[in-house]
Amino acid sequence: LGAGLASFxxxxxxxxxxVVLAILAWPLTSRLFRWLPDRGLAFSRLVxxxxxxxxxxxxxxAFNHALTSLLAWGVLGGLGxxxxxxxxxxxxxxxxxxxxLIFIYEAAFLALFVVWCLVRMKHPNIEGQxxxxxxxxxxxxxxxxxxxPADPWLxxxxxxxxxxxxxxxxxxxxxxxxxxxxxIAYNLAVSNNFALC
Numbered sequence: 723l724g725a726g727l728a729s730f731x732x733x734x735x736x737x738x739x740x741v742v743l744a745i746l747a748w749p750l751t752s753r754l755f756r757w758l759p760d761r762g763l764a765f766s767r768l769v770x771x772x773x774x775x776x777x778x779x780x781x782x783x784a785f786n787h788a789l790t791s792l793l794a795w796g797v798l799g800g801l802g803x804x805x806x807x808x809x810x811x812x813x814x815x816x817x818x819x820x821x822x823l824i825f826i827y828e829a830a831f832l833a834l835f836v837v838w839c840l841v842r843m844k845h846p847n848i849e850g851q852x853x854x855x856x857x858x859x860x861x862x863x864x865x866x867x868x869x870x871p872a873d874p875w876l877x878x879x880x881x882x883x884x885x886x887x888x889x890x891x892x893x894x895x896x897x898x899x900x901x902x903x904x905x906i907a908y909n910l911a912v913s914n915n916f917a918l919c
Contacts, residue, residue, distance in 0.1 A: 729846075729909075732902045733839050736910045737832060739900055743770040746798050749805035752813060761816065764827050768918055773798050775892035782869040782891075788898040795899070831917050838913035846909055857908055859887055863894040864904060889915075 747770030754769065755762025762769070777794035806813060817824065848857045858874035862883065866872055869891075870882040893911035900907065 729839075729843055729906055732900070732906045732910055733836070733913075735900050735902065736896075736907075736914065737835060739896070740767055740771075740831075740914065741828070743767060743774065743795070743798075743896075746770055746795065746802045747773060749802040749813065750798070752816070753805055760820065760823060763820065763823065767831065770798060771892060771896070771918070775888075775895050778895040779869065779888065779891050782895075784868065786863075786866055786868050786871075791895040791898050794895070834917035835913050838916040839910065842909040842913055846905075848905065848908060856890070857904070859883060859885075859890040860894055860897075860908055860911070861904055863887065863891050864898065 744767040748763070748766045750773070751762040751766040751769045755765060774791065774794040774797075777797055778791045781790045781793060848854065859871070862871040862874045871887065871891075873881040873883050893907070893914070896914075897904070897907035897911065900910075902910065
């Protein structure tokens with residue numbers, strides 16, 4: 723019961739934080755995709771994910787910690803606020819006129835996220851295919867105090883992950899802010915990636 727409750731709490735916390743990220747990224751997204759009919763509303767969560775993740779990654783070469791991720795979110799929030807203030811009435815009018823579309827986008831994301839969380843809850847073990855490697859990379863990024871992260875398979879001071887790990891970093895930098903244990907965060911990240919796609 724305890725593990726199941728932790729999974730459901732983790733699911734809610736992860737989703738709620740991703741909603742906050744989408745809200746912070748909306749002013750930037752509306753500027754980047756102003757030529758689309760929905761002004762990139764569907765991409766706001768993904769833009770926020772990439773913006774904060776990439777900034778946290780760059781900052782991670784000096785200091786890789788939850789504060790790094792929080793600082794990246796602060797930069798996105800500041801930029802979003804600045805862009806929002808420039809066109810406040812226009813953006814509010816657009817959001818009010820498209821409230822149904824916002825509901826559809828959010829309901830679609832939430833449905834896909836919850837469905838895949840239920841799939842992972844049915845078989846939460848991190849086994850088979852490359853899941854061991856995925857989990858090892860995620861843990862290495864979560865543990866290391868700077869980038870590049872240590873190779874989880876090779877010991878030594880100069881053995882870094884020699885592989886594409888930015889996707890793992892995106893999930894790790896987000897997971898840090900949720901304070902969810904890595905095993906649950908791994909399954910939530912898989913579900914989040916499914917829903918984002």
